[in-house]
Amino acid sequence: MNSKHRKLLGSLLSLTLGASSLGSSTVVLANESDGTDFDAMISDNQLSIGNNKISRTFSVTDGKVATTGVVNHKIDRTLTPGAGSEDFVISAQTYGDTAQEDIIANPQKLDVENATAMDRTGWTASLTNTSGGGFTSSDAGKLIDGNLSTNPDDYNNASNPWDAVIDMKEAKTVSAFSVDKRPGFQEEAYGLNGSMGKFELYKSDDGENWTKFDEGEFTADDYNLHKVDSLFNVGDRVAFNFTAPQTARYFKVRQVSTVWNSDKQEFTTSEINFFVSVKQSTGIRETEY
Structure with a gap:
């Protein structure tokens, strides 16, 4: 699949991206659900989602999606998860024949x-x-x-x-x-x-x-x-x-x-x-x- 660039409205998808605050072990969640635009870049083995505040890059291998990096642009800090860590599971489901009908869901790992x-x-x-x-x-x-x-x-x-x-x-x-x-x-x-x-x-x-x-x-x-x-x-x-x-x-x-x-x-x-x-x-x- 060739690389595609799709600009979607945040109102169509609630995007939750994790980043650590500087000098703290607290995880800060940024939820872009107020209509703010964000960009999604999709290629054969990589998915990037974000805006001018925060962005997240995922690797896509054998049907599995794992975070490779999170960038907090406001504080200019990049977080790289360690080997074996898990955060989001991303699944793409198509309910129609056009890109506008694609839905990207991100249920998080359950700590059962x-x-x-x-x-x-x-x-x-x-x-x-x-x-x-x-x-x-x-x-x-x-x-x-x-x-x-x-x-x-x-x-x-x-x-x-x-x-x-x-x-x-x-x-x-x-x-x-x-x-x-x-x-x-x-x-x-x-x-x-x-x-x-x-x-x-x-x-x-x-x-x-x-x-x-x-x-x-x-x-x-x-x-x-x-x-x-x-x-x-x-x-x-x-x-x-x-x-x-x-x-x-x-x-x-x-x-x-x-x-x-x-x-x-x-x-x-x-x-x-x-x-x-x-x-x-x-x-x-x-x-x-």
Whole structure:
């Protein structure tokens, strides 16, 4: 792809760029959402976004986007993240045939390890697919039982998309959700099928009429498979921050695809959690300032 220069209005996209203040470990966020113009430069392997106050450059490699530098033009300082640090995840989605219909979204990395999940006491769950298959309420309840060793699992019951519907019993405001994959297995070839990949998110006030509000994808890198004691294919908890907080009684997580062995089309997620709010981490260590 040849280099392109597109000048967009800030009112079309809320741009959040991080920079460190001089002589301090405080992260300063500049939000250009007041109609100020900003420039976006896109090439095969680099994306730069900014204005005369602050700019940020990202590298684009193998579908992954990482910050290579942040320049605060007001204080003439450049911040270069250290190796391994993570801040923004940038995803480009095209909803139309023209550049004006392109949307650039920047959900930040979720610090779910330090966040408190919502209390699921009294909640119920159902799990069905569009082919008429499904699990009993007891098996579906394993998604919210707090036990990472239990999960719905039936290799004969396999057909995406799967709908995991969570009834919170009353309207609640939610900002993020997380998924724990099926438990690891003592044989390295197993414990992979049915791990959620692409997903769609819906909400409802009555459990009948649904509104889609977000979509995303968990990848093999996100799960970070590893071995724990004698178990292979143990995965990290993966999470997704909603574009905006959502209020409803019912939330539906639709599994559209799986990460590994996609032809199996099973659903084997162990736990689904929801969060009122999740700290968003820049992933840049204070010592790197």
